[in-house]
Amino acid sequence: MNMSSLLHNGFDLWLFQALNSDFHSELLDAIAPVLTDLHQQTWFPAAILIIAASFLATKRQRLKQREFWRNLALQIAFVGVSAGLADAVAYRGIKIWVKRDRPEAYQREVDPMYPVQLRTHSHSGYSFPSNHAANTFALARSTQILTQIASATGRTHPAAWAIYALATSVGLSRVYVGVHWPSDVLIGGLIGWLVASGLGWLLRRRLRSAGYSSHERKTDPSS
Numbered sequence: 768m769n770m771s772s773l774l775h776n777g778f779d780l781w782l783f784q785a786l787n788s789d790f791h792s793e794l795l796d797a798i799a800p801v802l803t804d805l806h807q808q809t810w811f812p813a814a815i816l817i818i819a820a821s822f823l824a825t826k827r828q829r830l831k832q833r834e835f836w837r838n839l840a841l842q843i844a845f846v847g848v849s850a851g852l853a854d855a856v857a858y859r860g861i862k863i864w865v866k867r868d869r870p871e872a873y874q875r876e877v878d879p880m881y882p883v884q885l886r887t888h889s890h891s892g893y894s895f896p897s898n899h900a901a902n903t904f905a906l907a908r909s910t911q912i913l914t915q916i917a918s919a920t921g922r923t924h925p926a927a928w929a930i931y932a933l934a935t936s937v938g939l940s941r942v943y944v945g946v947h948w949p950s951d952v953l954i955g956g957l958i959g960w961l962v963a964s965g966l967g968w969l970l971r972r973r974l975r976s977a978g979y980s981s982h983e984r985k986t987d988p989s990s
Contacts, residue, residue, distance in 0.1 A: 780881070782949045783870060786942045788882040795943060800887045803899070803940040805933075842916075845970050846909045849963040853905035857898045857958050867895035870945055886944040897947045900955030901962075903934035908963035916974065934959075 868876065869890055874883045907930040914924035938956055941947040 779948050779950045783942060784882055786939070786949065787870070787945050788884050790943075791884075796886060799940040799943045802937060803887060803944050803946070805937060841970070841973065842913055845966060846906065846913070849905040849909040849966050850902045850959075852966070853901040853959040853962040854898050856962060857896050857901040857955055861896055861958075862893045862898070865895045866893050867948075867951070869894040870948060883945050885946075887946060890946045894947055895951045895954065896958060897938065897941055897951040897955035899941055899947075900934070900938040900952045901959040903937045904931075904956040904959030905963040906959075907931040907934045908960045909967065912963065912967035912970070916971065 869892075870881075870883045871885055871889060874881045907927065910930050911923050911927035914927045915921050918924070934956065938952040941952055942949055
């Protein structure tokens with residue numbers, strides 16, 4: 768039994784059917800096909816980068832002009848590299864080796880009676896893990912790390928939680944439109960989170976060595 772067969776467990780098949788076939792909403796029928804391919808909108812990556820990079824501006828007054836722009840470029844690159852590396856790990860490192868069929872192919876080749884409601888265009892290629900989930904959760908995690916770096920207390924800005932909610936919605940939409948299994952999304956999201964976390968650790972070390980440390984204590988200007 769190969770890895771692809773092992774992934775087709777009863778719970779995964781049941782949960783896919785529950786989200787894709789048993790549950791139906793006319794509103795989601797209109798929204799999900801757009802949401803699932805949100806990354807193809809030209810404004811979306813730019814908006815994420817602007818949001819993520821803006822958190823550095825809270826410390827601009829503490830940095831020299833050259834240091835500010837150098838660190839700004841570093842943090843923008845961090846968001847982009849996190850998403851790109853998560854995509855590469857999901858595709859080059861896992862997907863082409865596991866070779867799991869997408870739900871549409873599973874219905875066609877394994878179980879013709881298995882219910883699959885395809886609500887978007889047909890997708891070729893393998894299913895596990897979801898690159899969409901890996902990319903969006905890498906974006907969410909990298910944005911969260913940037914907000915923690917920018918915060919004097921190391922707290923996560925609410926904007927980062929909003930991007931997590933968006934990433935979760937994109938992941939669920941992949942199941943609802945019928946192009947991914949639930950476990951594809953779960954593992955894809957985990958890959959994205961772990962990749963961004965690892966790069967975030969390197970980024971924090973780089974910024975500390977440059978004199979840009981997080982968790983700085985707020986001082987009273989009058990003292």
